Amino acid sequence: MVVPDTGTHEGGVLSQTLVAIGRIAVSLFVPIVAFVILWAGFMFLRDSNAPQGIIALVAIIWGVGGVAMLFWVTDWVVNRTPLHVAKKLQPFVFVGPALVILTWYLFLPTMRSLYLSFFDAQSKNFVGLANYVFAFTDSKMLESFLNNLLWIVLGTGGAVGFGLLIALLADRSKLEKVFKSLIFMPMAISFVGAGVIWRFVYAYKPAGEDQIGLLNALVTLFGADPQAWFTLRPWNNVFLIVILIWLQTGYAMVIISAALKGVPSSIIEAGRIDGASELRIIRSIIIPFIASTLLTVSTTIIIISLKIFDIVFTMTNGNFGTEVIASMQYKQMFRFYHYGRGSAIAIVLVIAVIPVMWYNLRQFSKREGF
Amino acid sequence: MTRVKSKKSNWSLVVNLILLVLVIVWSIPIIGLFISSIRPQDNVLSTGWWTIFGEHSELSLDNYRQVLGGSQYTFVDSAGNTVRASGDNLSRAFINSFTVTIPSVIIPILIASAAAFGFAWMIFPGRKFFFTTVVALLVVPLQIALIPILRDYQSLGLTGSYLGIWLAHTGFGLPLGIYLLYNYISTIPRDVFESAFLDGARPMVVFNRLVLPLSVPAIASLAIFQFLWVWNDLLVALVFLGGTSDVAVLTQRLANMVGSRGQDWHLLTAGAFVAMIVPLAVFFGLQRYFVQGLMAGSVKG
Numbered sequence: 001m002v003v004p005d006t007g008t009h010e011g012g013v014l015s016q017t018l019v020a021i022g023r024i025a026v027s028l029f030v031p032i033v034a035f036v037i038l039w040a041g042f043m044f045l046r047d048s049n050a051p052q053g054i055i056a057l058v059a060i061i062w063g064v065g066g067v068a069m070l071f072w073v074t075d076w077v078v079n080r081t082p083l084h085v086a087k088k089l090q091p092f093v094f095v096g097p098a099l100v101i102l103t104w105y106l107f108l109p110t111m112r113s114l115y116l117s118f119f120d121a122q123s124k125n126f127v128g129l130a131n132y133v134f135a136f137t138d139s140k141m142l143e144s145f146l147n148n149l150l151w152i153v154l155g156t157g158g159a160v161g162f163g164l165l166i167a168l169l170a171d172r173s174k175l176e177k178v179f180k181s182l183i184f185m186p187m188a189i190s191f192v193g194a195g196v197i198w199r200f201v202y203a204y205k206p207a208g209e210d211q212i213g214l215l216n217a218l219v220t221l222f223g224a225d226p227q228a229w230f231t232l233r234p235w236n237n238v239f240l241i242v243i244l245i246w247l248q249t250g251y252a253m254v255i256i257s258a259a260l261k262g263v264p265s266s267i268i269e270a271g272r273i274d275g276a277s278e279l280r281i282i283r284s285i286i287i288p289f290i291a292s293t294l295l296t297v298s299t300t301i302i303i304i305s306l307k308i309f310d311i312v313f314t315m316t317n318g319n320f321g322t323e324v325i326a327s328m329q330y331k332q333m334f335r336f337y338h339y340g341r342g343s344a345i346a347i348v349l350v351i352a353v354i355p356v357m358w359y360n361l362r363q364f365s366k367r368e369g370f
Numbered sequence: 371m372t373r374v375k376s377k378k379s380n381w382s383l384v385v386n387l388i389l390l391v392l393v394i395v396w397s398i399p400i401i402g403l404f405i406s407s408i409r410p411q412d413n414v415l416s417t418g419w420w421t422i423f424g425e426h427s428e429l430s431l432d433n434y435r436q437v438l439g440g441s442q443y444t445f446v447d448s449a450g451n452t453v454r455a456s457g458d459n460l461s462r463a464f465i466n467s468f469t470v471t472i473p474s475v476i477i478p479i480l481i482a483s484a485a486a487f488g489f490a491w492m493i494f495p496g497r498k499f500f501f502t503t504v505v506a507l508l509v510v511p512l513q514i515a516l517i518p519i520l521r522d523y524q525s526l527g528l529t530g531s532y533l534g535i536w537l538a539h540t541g542f543g544l545p546l547g548i549y550l551l552y553n554y555i556s557t558i559p560r561d562v563f564e565s566a567f568l569d570g571a572r573p574m575v576v577f578n579r580l581v582l583p584l585s586v587p588a589i590a591s592l593a594i595f596q597f598l599w600v601w602n603d604l605l606v607a608l609v610f611l612g613g614t615s616d617v618a619v620l621t622q623r624l625a626n627m628v629g630s631r632g633q634d635w636h637l638l639t640a641g642a643f644v645a646m647i648v649p650l651a652v653f654f655g656l657q658r659y660f661v662q663g664l665m666a667g668s669v670k671g
Contacts, residue, residue, distance in 0.1 A: 045533075056468060059469055060473055063476075064472075067481065068480060071484065071574075075572075090573050091488050092488075093573075094484040094487055094492065094577070095492075097481050098481050098484070098504070098544055101537070101544060102503075102504060102544055102545065104522075105537075105538065105541025105542065106510050106514075106515055106541060107503070108518070110515075112518055162392070166392060169388055173382070173386050175389070181654065182396060182397055183392065185400060185653070186396065187598060188598055188602075188646060189400075190645060191604065192621050192645070193624065196403065196624075197402070197403045197642065200399075200402060200403065200635070200639070201399050210417050210418065212417065212635075213418075214398065214399075214420070249396075251595075300546075303508060306509075309605075310604070326511055329511065333517070349509075350510055353508075356509075360505070
């Protein structure tokens with residue numbers, strides 16, 4: 001009898017069957033035990049009246065341990081299958097959990113939105129492309145497209161530009177760590193917290209009163225009238241974008257700075273010996289060397305700018321001509337309950353990001369891997 | 371790693387001067403917030419925070435006592451009267467924030483690093499398609515998912531549970547996590563794996579013994595970013611944890627304060643600072659490992 005490459009050796013059909021059944025039984029037993037343990041933990045967490053600290057601790061151990069255990073158990077089960085099957089299943093032990101979760105949390109909702117975007121407010125009647133016509137003709141929508149473009153250009157340019165500048169300068173300073181930490185600090189702050197901070201900076205009181213907002217205090221110091229910054233079209237967009245730059249420069253700087261450390265100092269030295277100026281070295285050696293990092297950082301911040309929501313929502317709520325795509329989407333969805341339009345705008349947002357991602361993937365394929 | 375510094379000392383002076391200006395500009399908003407948070411209510415509302423440097427001014431931690439304190443809080447105001455006020459009980463929200471954040475950082479990192487390893491170094495049908503889809507999901511605004519997932523949660527009984535919000539943060543954090551870790555793990559030299567596989571090591575062993583330790587720098591930076599993101603998140607917490615004060619996290623309580631105490635700048639600033647303390651501490655505490663890790667990881671460039 002020829003058993004093609006099953007990984008088992010010799011033996012009668014009966015004993016082979018018994019072994020197989022035994023293996024399957026054990027293979028089922030372990031996952032079941034694992035499941036029971038997880039379930040018991042879940043029930044304890046849901047119904048227990050223990051002090052909050054203890055619940056928190058158990059929850060953390062249960063959650064983290066549970067995921068590690070799931071990985072271990074699936075791997076264990078896969079390794080009990082015949083070798084050629086195991087080889088095929090193994091990659092999915094690694095990518096499977098991510099794919100399942102992403103399907104549930106992002107992929108299916110996106111598909112659902114695509115479907116709903118062709119229906120009316122109550123998702124009952126098919127309306128064809130009407131919601132998309134709205135998305136591309138409504139004056140508020142056009143305003144938000146323009147604003148988003150401004151966010152991308154100024155926000156990404158500002159954050160990456162300042163990040164690169166600071167990373168380059170800090171690399172040449174003895175106080176590198178101190179400077180970098182302070183620039184990075186805003187990254188640690190929530191949008192809600194940043195909202196409080198910047199409301200305070202932009203705070204407005206009528207002329208003649210003591211200004212408590214820093215910007216108006218400076219303006220009045222130079223003899224001008226205090227301004228209600230958030231109502232000042234179209235500059236109010238810029239004042240909001242400043243907050244994003246303030247928050248994201250630290251991120252760009254940290255990543256770029258790490259890449260700078262990887263530029264071989266021998267190449268830079270060679271440049272210096274050849275008599276290149278510092279600016280020339282930066283332009284011709286350092287920038288090309290960290291180009292892929294710059295691309296990654298820019299992509300991340302472009303996407304953040306495209307999806308920007310919290311800052312606008314907490315500072316101006318989209319009033320005074322500061323509407324952006326994500327805030328329009330939120331309003332249609334959660335204020336007007338027009339699921340059709342809300343979904344269509346979300347899909348437009350997704351489509352807007354595709355060129356960015358496509359460019360990025362092309363850069364990937366130039367490297368190894370694919 | 372040694373870098374020969376420029377010998378021209380005026381060059382380094384200029385560099386430090388520019389950096390100093392930038393750092394001051396970057397720090398001023400936070401300094402203003404902090405100073406306001408330790409000033410009495412009347413002063414915060416009537417004069418700019420920078421005036422404390424000029425004139426005699428009283429500073430205290432009263433604002434902090436009030437935001438951290440329980441529902442009833444008494445204090446003596448500037449006129450000497452005893453005032454009863456409701457505190458904001460941020461201490462409980464503090465523990466809730468930790469309970470939400472720690473697993474929401476570790477779980478996605480475990481899953482993302484495994485997936486990144488699979489995508490980078492294992493061959494299976496649909497690899498390119500799946501990876502492209504994962505990266506494409508980076509662009510999906512999470513608002514899309516809120517209502518469908520909330521409906522699923524309601525039928526599963528997960529609303530207001532920690533598990534629900536951990537999984538939500540995992541789902542929303544995975545695309546970026548996989549993307550960044552893939553960037554890193556795919557550049558680990560091929561020979562490292564080949565010798566291990568030749569020795570007959572199983573992928574899970576290779577993953578545990580080689581990939582995870584080698585990826586510590588990337589994982590550390592991802593962990594810090596994911597921590598900051600989850601700790602500072604408002605929207606996901608609002609939708610999936612609900613409004614009950616039992617499980618509400620710091621950002622929710624702070625947002626409530628902005629709504630209910632919008633004019634109480636002295637409390638808002640103190641509350642905002644309380645919410646900032648942990649991320650700042652994590653950042654400054656882990657910074658050494660963070661920077662070391664980033665530098666160690668950059669040998670390959």
